[in-house]
Amino acid sequence: MRALIQRVSSAEVRVADTCIGAIGPGLVILVCAMAGDSDSTVAPLAAKIAKLKIFSDEAGKMNRSVLDTGGAVLVVSQFTLAADIRSGNRPGFSHAAAPADGKRLYEAFVHALSDLSVPVETGEFGADMAVHLINDGPVTIWMDTAKPA
Incomplete structure (x- = not known):
């Protein structure tokens, strides 16, 4: 799975101009299931993100996680994280999971975060969404569960 954490x-x-999910301080997680991902990928990624120390402590150091701060997460499915632009100018998405698998893994990821006691809001899988956010820092982290070649 791939995730972009902000x-x-x-x-x-x-x-459709209706707010379906909103959070205060916390994380926006754009997530994409990739072809070959399985249920075993979900829980470790959720745990890693929930424990990721990217919030400042009293000394201004990034030593606190979303769990430590009591923040929330907004999880949005984004298959375009699978874009392959190595050839030509039109992105290819053949490395993304099939829609049914992508939806199942997206929902499993949301449940895994909830099971860790992280308050979770979501987008709508497959919908045309508008995401509004105020990036804090800015702090943006890219994660990919695939093992490097």
Whole structure:
């Protein structure tokens, strides 16, 4: 799975001009299931993100996680994280999981975060969404569960 994590002051996601998820301080997680991902990929990624120390402590050092701060997460499915632009100018998405697998793994990821006591809001899988956020820092982290070649 691939995830792009952004530390935010606030964020919301809208579908058809209706807010379907909103958070205050916390994380926006754009997530994409890749072809070959399995259920065994989900829980470790959720735990790693929930424990990721990217929030400042009293000394201004990044020593606190979203769990430590009591923050929330907004999880948005984003298959375009699978874009392959090595050939030509049009991105290819053949490395993304099939839609049914992508949805199942996305929902499993959301549940895994909830099981860790992280408050979770979500977008709508497969919908055309507008994500509004105030990036805090900015702090943006890229994660990919695939083993490097």
